[in-house]
Amino acid sequence: MGGPSALPLLLLLACCGAPGGANLSQDGYWQEQDLELGTLAPLGEAISSTVWSSPDMLASQDSQPWTSDETVVAGGTVVLKCQVKDHEDSSLQWSNPAQQTLYFGEKRALRDNRIQLVRSTPHELSISISNVALADEGEYTCSIFTMPVRTAKSLVTVLGIPQKPIITGYKSSLREKETTTLNCQSSGSKPAAQLTWRKGDQELHGEPTRVQEDPNGKTFTVSSSVTFQVSREDDGADVVCSVNHESLKGADRSTSQRIEVLYTPTAKIRPDPPHPREGQKLLLHCEGRGNPVPQQYLWEKEGSVPPLKMTQESALIFPFLNKSDSGTYGCTATSNMGSYKAYYTLNVNGVDSQGTKKLAQSSLRRHKTPARCPRPPAPTTPSSAASWRSSSSCCSFCSSSSATT
Structure with a gap:
């Protein structure tokens, strides 16, 4: 019935010894490969196989170069680093997305003063590109010319810096309780930036940021609007539109509009x-x-x-x-x-x-020197002396004085 069972084949392969009596678990000169044939595969076809590799074949993997992806802000400098463990007496080479050779070992191949050699050894080739432009974005290739040629890719991403935002829509002055709408726009960001609003220390919730591709096909223009009602406390306040973008690295890029409220x-x-x-x-x-x-x-x-x-x-x-x-x-x-x-x-x-009358009394107490009263004339009749005493404010003082004299 049909072909031989796949299970005996798998056991046979697993039990075979390595050539020359090599220890499979220690020397590692073997590789197992699984083949997915699906549920309808004939039983006579292998579902597992063992491929023997010689030490020379494994050593050739050390000749595989490696790189890393890089992100750079437009106008900045990016360093491309390529390394290899076994160069096999061959030099490393960098080429740009257009497959133009930039450096072969320590030799410059492309006349572009922005591209400079950073380090060249048998195991490493590092170059720098300064004043990076959006057009420099793409996949750069590091190659080593062994047999066969081996390559590694480095994706360079260039960030477009957003321009300072512009606020429009403000009138010369606003009346209390009037509603106003302000617009904000910023161009040149890549990827598209985000816009936020605030009034003084208060966050304003504007409309979602709108994105439009710029004519160069690489950067974007973003815009947003905010509507709010003003109060007298808003007179002299600054309404601020800010751009948030990874190229700014936390730096503030904003525009403010001072409002006047009548x-x-x-x-x-x-x-x-x-x-x-x-x-x-x-x-x-x-x-x-x-x-x-x-x-x-x-x-x-x-x-x-x-x-x-x-x-x-x-x-x-x-x-x-x-x-x-x-x-x-x-x-x-x-x-x-x-x-x-x-x-x-x-x-x-x-x-x-604050008690004017009390202050007047206090003033009298501060002047305790008694007033001098004139000696009354000799009375002609008892009634006339009594009349003087009753009409004089110094009556008691004068009576006591005359008594002592």
């Missing part, structure tokens, strides 16, 4: 001094904030213009503060974006003035 004014009233006292000079400063800043300030006291007071720009001036100045004052700050009214309550003898 908004209605706010105001507050600041007294100078902070705690006014009766008899002092007082200035009430109306401090307005807005974009544009308020151009006009209007003062009023409880609905009417303060009488006999002077105004200087945004300040209300009290040359000599007295109790009648107490009341609620209002300041209206106005710009072409609108108006804002601030209030301040002035209480000359109240808590806001």
Whole structure:
């Protein structure tokens, strides 16, 4: 029935000795090869075979050169390194993707000053290519001219550096709560770069980066847009578009657009001094904030213009503060974006003035020298002396003085 079984053949091959009595496990001069014939293969065909290799055949594998793939930024320098264990008295050679020989051993073959010899020994040939261009990208070949010729490939990838991004779409100024859209674009990246947005320290979520191939067929132009609503806190903020690309190696490449936001004014009233006292000079400063800043300030006291007071720009001036100045004052700050009214309550003898009466009493205590009272004239009648004492503020002091004298 059919041909001989494959299993006895496999056992036969596995049991055969090496030529010359060589130890297979130690000398390693054998190689086993499996052949996948599928489930429909005839039983008479071998499914495993043993191929004998001589020491000369194994030694020839040491003549196989090896290299590595390299990545370089456009304008940079790349080093191509080729090594071999057994050169078999032959020289190594580098050639470019167009199969033009660059170096054969230490001899230059292509007149290109960008290509320089780095190291040439029987076991190594290293060359450098400076000012690398996108056109230099491709597969470079290292060869050794043994029998047969052996080669190794090195794929050189050139990264295109993205240009500084450009922001468009900004108007001269924006109004508070207005929505705006900004666009950002950068060309020359390879592979395509990514764009990100931020406003101050806040990340903005723009549309996904759009990619378009440049006319040179090698690099790309990327673009993105972002839409957001502005507030008064955004006045003077920088909106930044940044390019992220491996060729930049973490370096920042970005463009910023400072935005101006117009908004209605706010105001507050600041007294100078902070705690006014009766008899002092007082200035009430109306401090307005807005974009544009308020151009006009209007003062009023409880609905009417303060009488006999002077105004200087945004300040209300009290040359000599007295109790009648107490009341609620209002300041209206106005710009072409609108108006804002601030209030301040002035209480000359109240808590806001920090106890004017107590200060007066303290002042009297600091001057303890008694006032001299004139000696009263000799009374003609008892009633006249009593009348003087009752009308004089020094009555008790003068009575005691006359008693001691």
